[in-house]
Amino acid sequence: MQADLGKNYFELFDLPITFDLDVTDLAVRYRDLQRRFHPDRFASAPEPDRRLSLQLTAQINAAFQALKDPVARARYLLGLQGIDTGEDTDTAMDAAFLVEQMELRESLAEAREAVDRHARLESLRQRVDEEFAARSARLRDHFAENSEPARRKARNLVREMQFLRKLAHEVEELE
Amino acid sequence: MALLQISEPGQSTAPHEHRLAVGIDLGTTNSLVATMRSGIADTLPDEQGRHLLPSVVHYRPGVNPEVGEAALEAAAEDPLNTIASVKRLMGRGVEDIKRLGNLLPYEFSPGASGMPRIKTTAGERSPVEVSADILRALKQRAESTLGGELTGAVITVPAYFDDAQRQATKDAALLAGLKVLRLLNEPTAAAVAYGLDQNAEGVFAIYDLGGGTFDISILRLNRGVFEVLATAGDSALGGDDMDHAIADWMWQHAGLSEHADRKLQRRLLRDARAAKQALTDAAAVSVQVLRPDRTIWKGELTRTTLVELVDPLIERTLAPTRRALKDAGLKSKDIRDVVMVGGSTRMPRVQEKVESFFERKPLTTIDPDKVVAIGAAIQADILAGNKPDSDMLLLDVIPLSLGLEIMGGMTERIIPRNTTIPTVRAQEFTTFKDGQTALLIHVLQGERDLVADCRSLARFELRGIPPMVAGAARIRVTFQVDADGLLSVAAREQGTGVEAAITVKPSYGLTDAEIERMLRDSITHASEDNATRNLREQQVDADRVLEAVQAALRVDGDKYLSRDERAVIDAALAALHSVRTGADTAAIKKAITVVDNATQAFAARRMDASVRAALTGHRLDEFKS
Numbered sequence: 001m002q003a004d005l006g007k008n009y010f011e012l013f014d015l016p017i018t019f020d021l022d023v024t025d026l027a028v029r030y031r032d033l034q035r036r037f038h039p040d041r042f043a044s045a046p047e048p049d050r051r052l053s054l055q056l057t058a059q060i061n062a063a064f065q066a067l068k069d070p071v072a073r074a075r076y077l078l079g080l081q082g083i084d085t086g087e088d089t090d091t092a093m094d095a096a097f098l099v100e101q102m103e104l105r106e107s108l109a110e111a112r113e114a115v116d117r118h119a120r121l122e123s124l125r126q127r128v129d130e131e132f133a134a135r136s137a138r139l140r141d142h143f144a145e146n147s148e149p150a151r152r153k154a155r156n157l158v159r160e161m162q163f164l165r166k167l168a169h170e171v172e173e174l175e
Numbered sequence: 176m177a178l179l180q181i182s183e184p185g186q187s188t189a190p191h192e193h194r195l196a197v198g199i200d201l202g203t204t205n206s207l208v209a210t211m212r213s214g215i216a217d218t219l220p221d222e223q224g225r226h227l228l229p230s231v232v233h234y235r236p237g238v239n240p241e242v243g244e245a246a247l248e249a250a251a252e253d254p255l256n257t258i259a260s261v262k263r264l265m266g267r268g269v270e271d272i273k274r275l276g277n278l279l280p281y282e283f284s285p286g287a288s289g290m291p292r293i294k295t296t297a298g299e300r301s302p303v304e305v306s307a308d309i310l311r312a313l314k315q316r317a318e319s320t321l322g323g324e325l326t327g328a329v330i331t332v333p334a335y336f337d338d339a340q341r342q343a344t345k346d347a348a349l350l351a352g353l354k355v356l357r358l359l360n361e362p363t364a365a366a367v368a369y370g371l372d373q374n375a376e377g378v379f380a381i382y383d384l385g386g387g388t389f390d391i392s393i394l395r396l397n398r399g400v401f402e403v404l405a406t407a408g409d410s411a412l413g414g415d416d417m418d419h420a421i422a423d424w425m426w427q428h429a430g431l432s433e434h435a436d437r438k439l440q441r442r443l444l445r446d447a448r449a450a451k452q453a454l455t456d457a458a459a460v461s462v463q464v465l466r467p468d469r470t471i472w473k474g475e476l477t478r479t480t481l482v483e484l485v486d487p488l489i490e491r492t493l494a495p496t497r498r499a500l501k502d503a504g505l506k507s508k509d510i511r512d513v514v515m516v517g518g519s520t521r522m523p524r525v526q527e528k529v530e531s532f533f534e535r536k537p538l539t540t541i542d543p544d545k546v547v548a549i550g551a552a553i554q555a556d557i558l559a560g561n562k563p564d565s566d567m568l569l570l571d572v573i574p575l576s577l578g579l580e581i582m583g584g585m586t587e588r589i590i591p592r593n594t595t596i597p598t599v600r601a602q603e604f605t606t607f608k609d610g611q612t613a614l615l616i617h618v619l620q621g622e623r624d625l626v627a628d629c630r631s632l633a634r635f636e637l638r639g640i641p642p643m644v645a646g647a648a649r650i651r652v653t654f655q656v657d658a659d660g661l662l663s664v665a666a667r668e669q670g671t672g673v674e675a676a677i678t679v680k681p682s683y684g685l686t687d688a689e690i691e692r693m694l695r696d697s698i699t700h701a702s703e704d705n706a707t708r709n710l711r712e713q714q715v716d717a718d719r720v721l722e723a724v725q726a727a728l729r730v731d732g733d734k735y736l737s738r739d740e741r742a743v744i745d746a747a748l749a750a751l752h753s754v755r756t757g758a759d760t761a762a763i764k765k766a767i768t769v770v771d772n773a774t775q776a777f778a779a780r781r782m783d784a785s786v787r788a789a790l791t792g793h794r795l796d797e798f799k800s
Contacts, residue, residue: 012786014787031568033786034568034570035566035568036785037782037786038568038570038658039597039657039658040357040557040558040568040569040658043327043356043357043558043559043560044194044326044327044356044558044559044560046716046719046720046767046771047771048771048775048778052778052779052782054597054655054657054658055599056782056786057597057658058596058597058598058599058655059599061594061595061596061597061598062598062599062600064595065594065595172501
């Protein structure tokens, strides 16, 4: 039996459905719920208790994962509004963004071979971080606007941020 | 009857008798058992005052096996029947063991379930059975010292243990007649022992170099909650390897031939270990080898030589350490303290290397051999319900990604490593042939893309899919990992509702039938005693259920139940009440299940309300402070 735990992750944490949430407050709420419902609290309890506590805390964990990270949160919010970010299926991206990505990737390939590899990777990393942060701020504005065009823009940003994150990961691997 | 006993953290429930619970560190080289007495956790010694039980079992035909020191003494004389370092074999298959090579001088035969069995004069023994013998010895020590039966135990495992290894450990406990309250990661236990939960916030590294395993864990502590940010390690690296390196050095210098005399190998290892320990204080020790031709080689092992021999091994601990830091998104300067665990961290060279890596002095005040068992005992005390006021909560992560085999021998990741558990994840798959009516689900664990490079945990089939064109079926595969890190997998075709599920019994675990047989074999109590005990346990359970449900009904019965729903629950309670005083164990058990089922919806509604109340209450608290 699956417990009915409310309709969405925001409700689970008793938070308004908004992109602009306080992650520290979210973490406090998360730990409070875990402290109360974690299977360890039911270690000597009957089997059905343990099963329910397992299902509930699994859901609390999933909700926390989806909300604490801005990209995941944006993706989840868009999903609630019926918009699939489709990173796996839809590969069409803004041309200017793709050109920029190719440049960044070229820099990465060059850095790999370069003598001053460390410095190059560091500056590349900084640039990716800046691009990411800029989009994160714009994402906030788009969600605040709450209109159809703004949501489309938000969807593009999420997809771009996912790209940037992958790149940042590759830079990290080389560092 | 589910989640009816929700209690506020920090709010005492009714007083009850103190339950005997222990923490067990089931180590590669040594094992320990610890418990809380008068508010202090400490390890329990044997009658001779020894705390460490060597994880060694000596099998002899027709009599009970010797465990511990006695077995260790037998090792040199009867190596083939003396099993040491069995933890390395837990959850491993025959192929894995071939890879471990000549480190293990035993003769193996494959078991019925693909699990290797070690040939001894007392018959074949699986690693799980050998571990159970060690656990049984610890259980006996605890019960005779504490003067009562144990409620349960927290058993520690390396954070890096995969599902198969955890399951094997749990099977061993079951065989030894121990109720497992929780499998706890060793480094987490160490952090608990240092009381880091009570007085500190920050990020900590737990460096655990034991006899046979190395683990590094990065833990974050915040408001009494432990979170494992990342774990990494090497399940085949430890002090044993240092002993082997020293023994090899002695072997070479004594001019011994390649051919391995097992008795001599054992003696050399024992001498190597003694030399290593002596060099903790001394700058040099003299060593000697009695050659097969009865001549003696004498030499000197200096600390400098020791450093040359062990440095490559210590270096090997730093790669996983870097990886764990990277996974946690941290640099070594972010680490507030480093906790040292495992006998091998007594080596001054290990402490030096760790200090220079983290640029801070590691914590070494608690005996590094005992620290894990002590932490486990603290946790066991809480889980047994002796500390209702405790605010401590340990949140763990899975150490290795879990996934499925997809087309082309590739792995599709379902749950990435370092995901906080418990966790449930689902993903949809489809058929790839027209008219396909079954789907083979192959469950894997590991980080690599190729199936061949991952550990195969289980295979099962979803059958009875109605024939459809390729790609039309929607098969939802759900992975669930519980708080012990153990996996169960379910598959369901969404259109028709055809289902299949499996609790992952790793390929190297024991089948249920095997466990049942072993349990039967190992039971020493008269069966009548057992029947009486079972009845008593069921009656206690029945009382607990009756009391809890009635209490919940008094508070919330009118709020959440319709008249009809209430009638069903009342009927179930009445039925349970009437069988409770009888002697029919099965009937009581069945009546409890009926009550459980009847109260599930009620429980879910109460829990839902409780979640809301928890958050609301919390907000009020915040305004107050």
